[in-house]
Amino acid sequence: MSRATATDLVYLIAIVGFILALKGLSSPKRARLGNLAGATGMIIAVAWTFSLPEVHSNHRNLLLIIVGMVVGTAIAVPAARLVKMTAMPQMVAIFNGVGGGAAALVAVVSFIALPSKNIAIYKIVEILLGVLIGSVSFAGSAIAFAKLQELMTGRPITYPGQQAINGLVGLGILGLVIATIASPSTPLLLLVMALSLVLGVIFVLPIGGADVPVLISLLNAFTGLAVAASGFAINSTLLIVAGTLVGASGTLLTRMMSQAMGRSLPNILFSAFGSVITATGGEAGDASRPVRSGTPEDIAVLLAYARKVAIVPGYGLAVAQAQHTARELADALMERGVEVYYAIHPVAGRMPGHMNVLLAEANVPYDELKEMEEANPEMSTTDVALVVGANDTVNPAAKNTPGSPIYGMPIINVDETQNIVFMKRSMRPGFAGIDNDLLYDPKTTMLFGDAKDSLTKLVAAVKAA
């Protein structure tokens, strides 16, 4: 067997590992095994690549490769081990961004290394795609990271003529791409890279904090495609397949997420959603409408003597890192014989599926977590819905107010329960900036304060009740 055939075979095994990794994620039971298959595929591919003469014949470069890997591992392992589960979205963003950056650099270096720049058009197009998509992904992910890490405001950043400026940068890149195809040169390619980085930044600026997770999923798909493009550039089937797998699955995931938010992808990307506080649902919800607020003791009694309680966690719970306290409350109630379940909206938390990760971290068995479709039929027989730091995902305006910005978004129907308890910091509207009529409903009791403090008080009060 020739070395080339052996290489193809080994890389094929790695690809099978990647597909198994994706396949494993269709159930929580097999997911971890799948991820291990993916990691094994990666290790096999990297180990075999070391045996290739291209990689090991130049000893200085080989040493640099090893040093680079050691440096990368030394940074990545502690970062990945120590990150808090609530900070997971920005961690994924940054790991995604560096992948995009690497893909762009691989394409650039493969171009610089060409002995003659007089190459087939398809080759230069492949290189350009790798540089362009990879750079957009890198810069976009960096801004997404800054937004989620609160290094900058999470609100959409808009300025006059934004669309026009974005359009001009896009056109500029297009012009440069055509120029590079016409007469390929390294300076032109580097210009494409620079302008693509700018595009990545200005593309992400107008996207609001709560929409950023969908954006990360999209940028993840971008990085996959950048890797595939770089794979075309260096004739590597392995890179093409792995990159395309991610590109396709990432695109599908992005679509599923935007459906869960009841909005189209263009709307999420281009509408600067949440930049203006609108008062669509209801008559400008301020002090003019009566609100009933309760003490932790009142609410503890309500909960302790209920038959069935739904905990509806949201972004506020994630921000307050109150997932452990929420579980303590659930345990305290269950000890008293109350039936408790968690009703989880697909986009609750800071990232789709994020709430499940947080509650899993707090040792909540995943069969107590009910997805929206599963939880909604239970609402009419539920005595108390305890809404912790969620607002938009339970706002009936999504069902009843056709003019509302969130109209059409699937919600958790807490309005069908007997009693609703809202734990919120204030009467401020949720991310979408829409007033929630449910806050003024006669069956609603408000418990103001930080989610974690309030939950701690509730746990004590329930134990005393």
Add this chain to the structure above:
Amino acid sequence: MIATAAGPGLMGLITVFVLAAFVGYEVISKVPSVLHTPLMSGTNAIHGIIIVGAMLVLGEAHGAAQVSLGFLAVILATLNVVGGFVVTDRMLEMFKAKPAARKPAAEASAAAAPGASETGGSNGAAS
């Protein structure tokens, strides 16, 4: 037509690309929303395969520009691949181990106190 002696040629690569796109689409179409975050981070780790590309270009690099950019590519790609897999494994570990350890206890307490509520969600039907 364009195929060269070495490698599968452009058409071969495009074929692979199209087929991989369908596989990627099919294979995750059944992922429950519970696992969306690990899925994002898992696919993130897989595109870390760019590490192989980074190794190949740095291995053959000549001159300061190629070597320094290639070196940077290796570092970035390593961050991607190592960070991606470690973070995903950390998340999935929580999903897998805890319910198995906790569930028997929950069932035991339910059995000990008859009339106490069901804690499991497997019986989705509300009577």
